[in-house]
Amino acid sequence: MRETTIMRKILATILISGLMVTIALSNGKKTENRASYAAIDNNGTRVEDKGFTVTKIGDGVYAAIGGDNDPAESNAGFIVGNNGVVVVDTFEDVGAARDLLAEIRKVTNLPIRYVVNTHYHLDHVGGNAVFAEAGATILAHRNLRGWERTENYKFFGDNPKPDKRAYVEAFVLPDMTYTDAVDIYLGNRLIQVRYMLGHTGGDSVIIMPSAKDYTTDIVFGGDLIWKTACRI
Numbered sequence: 001m002r003e004t005t006i007m008r009k010i011l012a013t014i015l016i017s018g019l020m021v022t023i024a025l026s027n028g029k030k031t032e033n034r035a036s037y038a039a040i041d042n043n044g045t046r047v048e049d050k051g052f053t054v055t056k057i058g059d060g061v062y063a064a065i066g067g068d069n070d071p072a073e074s075n076a077g078f079i080v081g082n083n084g085v086v087v088v089d090t091f092e093d094v095g096a097a098r099d100l101l102a103e104i105r106k107v108t109n110l111p112i113r114y115v116v117n118t119h120y121h122l123d124h125v126g127g128n129a130v131f132a133e134a135g136a137t138i139l140a141h142r143n144l145r146g147w148e149r150t151e152n153y154k155f156f157g158d159n160p161k162p163d164k165r166a167y168v169e170a171f172v173l174p175d176m177t178y179t180d181a182v183d184i185y186l187g188n189r190l191i192q193v194r195y196m197l198g199h200t201g202g203d204s205v206i207i208m209p210s211a212k213d214y215t216t217d218i219v220f221g222g223d224l225i226w227k228t229a230c231r232i
């Protein structure tokens with residue numbers, strides 16, 4: 001799909017991203033479920049930290065929203081079809097990803113068939129292992145596969161410590177890659193994955209046609225749309 005066409009499509013849809021969290025959460029009719037998990041504070045005490053909020057935003061579409069200071073560190077989401085689930089991004093670490101899997105299991109016991117990583121940044125791929133272990137196929141733009149275990153070192157300075165190196169080296173890479181686009185069919189549900197320029201050079205948006213009130217598309221925009229800027 002041409003970039004201009006995608007832009008028009010995005011402008012006509014609901015965007016799920018850091019920017020659009022406010023919209024998703026401000027609708028009182030939505031179902032919300034706050035997840036939390038244990039963390040260690042500066043005194044070494046085990047505490048319950050804020051995790052992320054799961055909000056139903058459309059027909060079988062759920063946004064998992066984490067804040068900048070939450071352990072999840074980013075946003076994710078999942079889509080339920082009649083024969084399986086697609087997960088969009090996996091947070092920063094396996095702890096948050098396990099919580100996301102637990103939240104999905106509150107909604108459905110259908111298999112997790114695919115994970116789509118919107119881009120390589122560690123706060124979007126760090127929990128891939130959890131879903132790979134659950135049987136999912138990891139799917140992403142081809143550039144992501146080359147960058148996931150290399151470019152993520154930069155977040156830890158010029159000489160990352162061994163534990164940080166081990167953290168990045170443990171990231172699960174995509175099983176399948178695409179150049180421009182791929183369509184996923186969850187039974188009778190179409191999910192369109194489209195490559196877009198911006199942010200990293202290996203970004204994708206995930207489009208669910210007519211998922212909002214059966215008339216409006218919903219789009220997971222990853223970090224292409226982020227808080228105060230549209231990085232397209």
Ligand SMILES: [Zn+2]
Nearest residue numbers: 119121199223
């Ligand atoms: Zn990013």
